[in-house]
Amino acid sequence: xxxxxxxxxxxxxxxDFNFLIPFASxxxxxxxxxxxxxxxxxxxxxxxxxxxxxxLAEYFESFYGIWYYPEKFxxxxxxxxxxxxxxxxxxxxxxxxxxxxxAYIVRFQWTLKKAGIQLIHLGIILLLIGQLTTQAIQEESRxxxxxxxxxxxxERFHGVELALRDVTDPAKxxxxxxxxKILENGGTLTDKSLPFTIKVHHFGxxxxxxxxxxxxxxxxxxxxxxxxxxxxxxxxIIEKEEDFSSDGANxxxxxxxxxxxxxxxxxxxxxAHPAGNEVWTKLSPKLADLSFQSIRHxxxxxxxxxxxQREYLPFAIELLxxxxxxxxxxxxxxxxxxxxxxxxxxxxxxxxxxxxxxxLRHGGLTFYQYQMNDAANxxxxxxxxxxxxxxxxxxxxLVSIGMLWQFSxxxxxxxxxxxxxxANA
Amino acid sequence: xxxxxYFKYHRxxxxxxxxxxxxxxxxxCTEEASIQSYSIPSEYDGPIVTWxxxxxxxxxxxxxxxxxxxxxxxxxxxxxxxxxVMPFREQVSTVDVANxxxxxxxxxxxxxxxxxPFVQKKEIGNRIFEWLVLNAKKDPKLSSPRTALLALLxxxxxxxxxPFIADQKLVLKESENFIQFLGSCTLRSAKNxxxxxxxxxxxxxxxxxxxxxxxxxxxxIWEIPTTWxxxxxxxxxxxxxxxxxxxxxxxxxxxxxxxxxxxxLLANVNRWIGQIDLSPVNQSSLEKYCTPFAIAGNSGHFxxxxxxxxxxxxxxxxLEKESWFFKLIGNRxxxxxxxxxxxxxxxxxxxxxxSEKK
Numbered sequence: 174x175x176x177x178x179x180x181x182x183x184x185x186x187x188x189d190f191n192f193l194i195p196f197a198s199x200x201x202x203x204x205x206x207x208x209x210x211x212x213x214x215x216x217x218x219x220x221x222x223x224x225x226x227x228x229l230a231e232y233f234e235s236f237y238g239i240w241y242y243p244e245k246f247x248x249x250x251x252x253x254x255x256x257x258x259x260x261x262x263x264x265x266x267x268x269x270x271x272x273x274x275x276a277y278i279v280r281f282q283w284t285l286k287k288a289g290i291q292l293i294h295l296g297i298i299l300l301l302i303g304q305l306t307t308q309a310i311q312e313e314s315r316x317x318x319x320x321x322x323x324x325x326x327x328e329r330f331h332g333v334e335l336a337l338r339d340v341t342d343p344a345k346x347x348x349x350x351x352x353x354k355i356l357e358n359g360g361t362l363t364d365k366s367l368p369f370t371i372k373v374h375h376f377g378x379x380x381x382x383x384x385x386x387x388x389x390x391x392x393x394x395x396x397x398x399x400x401x402x403x404x405x406x407x408x409x410i411i412e413k414e415e416d417f418s419s420d421g422a423n424x425x426x427x428x429x430x431x432x433x434x435x436x437x438x439x440x441x442x443x444x445a446h447p448a449g450n451e452v453w454t455k456l457s458p459k460l461a462d463l464s465f466q467s468i469r470h471x472x473x474x475x476x477x478x479x480x481x482q483r484e485y486l487p488f489a490i491e492l493l494x495x496x497x498x499x500x501x502x503x504x505x506x507x508x509x510x511x512x513x514x515x516x517x518x519x520x521x522x523x524x525x526x527x528x529x530x531x532x533l534r535h536g537g538l539t540f541y542q543y544q545m546n547d548a549a550n551x552x553x554x555x556x557x558x559x560x561x562x563x564x565x566x567x568x569x570x571l572v573s574i575g576m577l578w579q580f581s582x583x584x585x586x587x588x589x590x591x592x593x594x595x596a597n598a
Numbered sequence: 599x600x601x602x603x604y605f606k607y608h609r610x611x612x613x614x615x616x617x618x619x620x621x622x623x624x625x626x627c628t629e630e631a632s633i634q635s636y637s638i639p640s641e642y643d644g645p646i647v648t649w650x651x652x653x654x655x656x657x658x659x660x661x662x663x664x665x666x667x668x669x670x671x672x673x674x675x676x677x678x679x680x681x682x683v684m685p686f687r688e689q690v691s692t693v694d695v696a697n698x699x700x701x702x703x704x705x706x707x708x709x710x711x712x713x714x715p716f717v718q719k720k721e722i723g724n725r726i727f728e729w730l731v732l733n734a735k736k737d738p739k740l741s742s743p744r745t746a747l748l749a750l751l752x753x754x755x756x757x758x759x760x761p762f763i764a765d766q767k768l769v770l771k772e773s774e775n776f777i778q779f780l781g782s783c784t785l786r787s788a789k790n791x792x793x794x795x796x797x798x799x800x801x802x803x804x805x806x807x808x809x810x811x812x813x814x815x816x817x818x819i820w821e822i823p824t825t826w827x828x829x830x831x832x833x834x835x836x837x838x839x840x841x842x843x844x845x846x847x848x849x850x851x852x853x854x855x856x857x858x859x860x861x862x863l864l865a866n867v868n869r870w871i872g873q874i875d876l877s878p879v880n881q882s883s884l885e886k887y888c889t890p891f892a893i894a895g896n897s898g899h900f901x902x903x904x905x906x907x908x909x910x911x912x913x914x915x916x917l918e919k920e921s922w923f924f925k926l927i928g929n930r931x932x933x934x935x936x937x938x939x940x941x942x943x944x945x946x947x948x949x950x951x952x953s954e955k956k
Contacts, residue, residue: 348638386858422880455888456888
């Protein structure tokens with residue numbers, strides 16, 4: 174027993190794991206935390222310029238970011254051209270995990286007296302790991318439902334897909350989807366369920382588009398488009414960088430050619446509307462067919478469309494009613510509320526109210542109230558798929574227990590000492 | 599102390615570290631993108647039509663607007679004639695259909711009585727078609743006058759129109775094939791995409807309309823409510839009207855036209871809402887102020903925006919070569935009162951005879 178205790182002492186552990194000692198440095202902890210503060214400061218400044226998503230991608234979901242001194246700051250005329258590398262979230266988070274773990278092994282005493290400190294650090298390690306896991310696996314989507322209607326699919330906020338739909342059978346349709354990653358690589362695509370070959374000519378994540386005068390020149394991207402809306406509306410496309418800002422709308426575009434046994438059937442232009450392709454119909458009759466450009470081929474009716482990447486769910490949500498309230502005299506939302514019916518397998522239903530900060534959790538997904546249009550009678554849910562959503566809660570509980578333990582321990586010790594002091598005797 | 603012993607005593611902690619690393623590594627491996635194929639209950643709400651095509655007919659591959667099918671006849675001189683399949687979700691009167699094509703053929707506007715001699719009933723398979731033949735007036739440049747053979751089928755509250763437009767000789771020659779084609783068709787119209795010639799009328803009409811004297815250079819005619827008066831004139835305006843009330847509030851109503859699309863719907867909506875101190879919108883949030891609206895049988899837009907004090911209501915019509923704007927702007931509460939009248943005014947707009955706009 175004594176032998177075991179001896180093996181468990183801090184001195185012994187430092188001897189066995191002496192290579193961890195430099196990583197356990199408190200100075201390193203302070204440095205990393207200071208750098209984290211700088212990272213948060215820089216990312217907050219950059220958020221104004223590139224939006225929340227841009228700042229997340231550039232500074233937090235990377236090992237380093239490059240920052241340029243803001244134009245509006247003092248001395249920017251000399252400093253704004255100097256690129257400043259900023260350590261990213263992955264680098265700082267990773268180093269903090271190593272630092273805390275090393276400290277756990279070679280710096281902390283594993284005694285009951287220090288159990289609180291250990292729990293606090295364990296909680297922080299778990300929080301960091303949970304955040305990394307979330308960034309790696311979390312998916313954000315949206316579900317839009319018109320009042321009185323049902324929906325059983327969600328669409329990604331970022332990322333599009335080419336969908337080819339065989340709608341000949343009135344009862345069911347066959348859908349073939351090509352994800353953005355494949356479209357980005359370009360080339361020629363075939364699939365055994367497709368009666369034609371797809372040749373990707375141009376793909377982009379964002380564009381400006383306009384219906385132009387037939388006599389005016391168009392960009393090279395669309396110069397050979399000879400079928401569908403691209404031709405009938407004489408659409409021109411100008412490539413644009415992806416807009417990461419919070420209100421940025423990215424219109425993904427694709428110019429594709431369909432070939433049947435090497436024979437070209439024509440070139441089509443298709444554009445994805447960021448708010449869902451149903452919007453095309455409302456925008457303009459000229460553009461309405463962008464939601465479904467029909468092709469009749471070998472006795473079948475096919476439709477092509479570029480849309481936000483879609484995922485079908487094993488359940489459906491019916492929007493029964495919506496209600497929105499604003500702060501008096503303003504357009505600032507006070508409460509958005511959706512009254513829904515969750516349609517489960519076996520004709521089971523579950524009634525629920527979804528409103529701000531009170532999401533619906535079902536099937537591993539969380540549905541938050543996101544947008545609402547009272548005039549057009551629809552509601553939009555932000556749908557989060559994050560299997561590690563419980564980790565931060567567990568981490569916070571561990572930290573709380575640790576703090577409670579540590580403070581209680583010292584408090585009891587103090588009270589005991591106080592009761593034994595001569596003044597109280 | 600050996601490492602093995604150390605691990606033995608602190609198994610739980612190292613288990614946690616190991617599992618976290620494994621979880622991270624597992625999820626960090628991104629799923630390889632691939633083409634997916636799946637089957638779902640039909641979501642397609644557009645028209646589905648199947649048919650058997652005569653050997654000498656060809657299919658026009660592009661379908662646009664209300665057309666569910668489009669064909670031509672293969673001749674030695676190349677593809678000739680236009681044959682179409684047009685589903686209407688609602689019942690459409692034969693007079694309306696006849697007038698759609700009659701104007702193109704040089705006929706005056708049909709009424710029920712003037713159209714009656716042209717309409718026959720024809721049984722094809724188990725279905726009864728309404729059958730109209732409209733021959734265009736002779737054109738000296740053409741060897742054979744143009745003919746529109748229109749077949750109308752009414753089933754389950756829907757109307758299906760099959761127009762066959764070609765020169766008279768070709769229509770006569772292909773009429774048997776046309777009948778066989780009609781007999782072979784299976785028809786299902788769009789579930790939720792009605793093709794509506796005009797938007798529904800407003801519920802309450804607050805004032806009795808009076809026919810307005812159409813401006814000389816306007817291709818449209820319209821009716822205006824009795825409360826509307828002549829407004830300030832301007833060289834830019836085709837028509838100018840105003841409404842005022844006892845409190846001194848005023849609304850300015852204008853009709854303007856411009857060549858091209860003058861920046862399109864978004865630019866114009868942003869210009870108008872800017873005039874009532876509202877922030878501009880982008881394409882994706884345009885629907886906040888805009889709804890589709892038929893003006894004079896064309897697809898247009900109705901714009902409705904309310905600022906703190908003022909409001910703007912407008913009808914926008916983008917035609918092939920020009921744009922037409924019918925706009926009301928001014929005091930918000932007066933605009934709210936006049937909204938029904940303004941919608942009624944937009945509904946009343948129709949082409950002046952002999953000046954069909956496309």
